[in-house]
Amino acid sequence: MKIAVYAISKNEEAFVERFCQSAADADYIIIADTGSTDETVRLARDQGASVYPICIAPWRFDHARNAALALVPSDADICIALDLDEVMMPGWRAEIEKTWTSEATRMRYQFDWSEGVLFQGNKVHKRQGYFWRHPCHEALEIDRRLTETFCVSDMTLITHLPDPTKPRGQYLDLLRLSHAEDPACPRTAFFLAREFTYHSLWDEAVKALEDFLAMPDTWVLERCWAQRLLGKAHHKLGREEEARSWYLRSVGEAPWSREPWADLAAFAYDLKDxxxxxFAAKSGLAVKNKSNTYVDRPDLWGYSLYDTAALAAYHLGLHAEAVSLGAQALELAPDEERLANNLEFYKEKAL
Structure with a gap:
């Protein structure tokens, strides 16, 4: 069995050595460089990677990834698509060799996105028959003439160590293009609508989110997220009743996840309700299990909901409850001076 790791790069000198060292057990490390002006190419080659310059203009991620995949030698059996800010975990090759079957075309495994968000990844695939589609938030797809068969591992194979300085300014235009190319794709419709909110384009966000929710075959947690974003958009536009309605609908869509409860609590906090x-903060705290999908918010499994519930309890005159919740918040973030000060305040009021 021959395994190839392939990636695209541009000015990744801070990460390329770590990336290559984590993938050292691969038979091939293929990097398609899209125009680096730093030391990325030299450092990668020093680590034994095969680096090829490519030009994708106008830029789109799927064409770049397809170019990288095309550079993988034809005798590779399995390919692993990575970004340069991702690393393979120790023991990854032995796990793939143990899990892969003769019928398999693709593998599911655990992916550590960072900050406590862990979900199922699927970017390990057979060399033949796969391609990337969509200009942004590109997806790996199989040729329709073939049958896709998954094998599954519970091991965390890949960890994301994100670069917070990476810009995302190009995403909006690429998502507009992606949606124009495939207007019936719910995934692309959701990502475009979400991107509008990142740019505070609230009116466009409202229309795009409502269009997404009208589509068939949408995923419940993305529907819930879209409803929460509609609540946020209407709140930003000063339409508080519409906002409240959407936040309540999001809770009804997925009451078993913390995210809608947390957003409803934050909205009510802004209104001093x-x-x-x-009620919303306590209901969120009653949810004990993550969804283990990309929608999980890491902060909701720290002190934030305890802090919100404590503040609300204080304003309701529930001073003993505020002390209890405030203490739990501080236990989860003992270095937060504000939480310590709040707890002392709650204790004084409880006397």
Whole structure:
């Protein structure tokens, strides 16, 4: 069995050595460089990677990844698509060799996105029959003439170590293009609508989110997220009743996840609706399991919901409850001075 790791790069000198060292057990490390002006290419070659310059203009991620995949030698059996800010975990090759079957065309495994977000990845695939589609948030797809068969591992094979300085300014135009090319794709429709909110384009976001929700075969957690974003958009536009309605709908869509409860609590906090804030925050805390998907918010499994619930409890005159919740918040973030000060304040009021 021959395994190839392939990636695209541009000015990744801070990450390329770590990337190559983590993938050292691969038979091939293929990097398609899209115009680096730093030391990325030299450092990668020093680590034994095969680096090829490519030009993708106008830029789109799927064409770049397809160019990288085309550079993988034809005798490779399995390919692993990575970004330069991702690393393979120790023991990854032995796990693939143990899990892969003769019928398999693709593998599911655990992917550590960072900050406590862990979900199922699927970018390990057979050399033949796969291609990338969509200009942005590109997806790996199989040729329709073939049958896709998954093998599954519970091991965390890949970890993401994100670069917070990477710009995302090009995403909006690429997502507009992606949606124009495939207007019936719910995944692309959702990502475009979400991107509008990142740019505070609230009116465009409202229309795009409503269009997404009208589509068939949408995923429940993305529907819930879209409803929460509609709540946020209407709140930003000063339409509080519409906002409240959407936040409540998001809770009804996925009451078993913390995210809609947290967003409802934050909305109620802004309005100083302390009863709603307290109820929503406590309901979120009653959810004990993550969805283990990319929609999980890491902060909701720290102190934030305890802090929100404590503040609401104080405003409702529930001083003993505020002390209890405030203490739990501080236990989860003992270095947060504000939480310590709040707890002392709650204790004084409880006397």
């Amino acid at each position: 302390w009863e709603a804030c307290y």
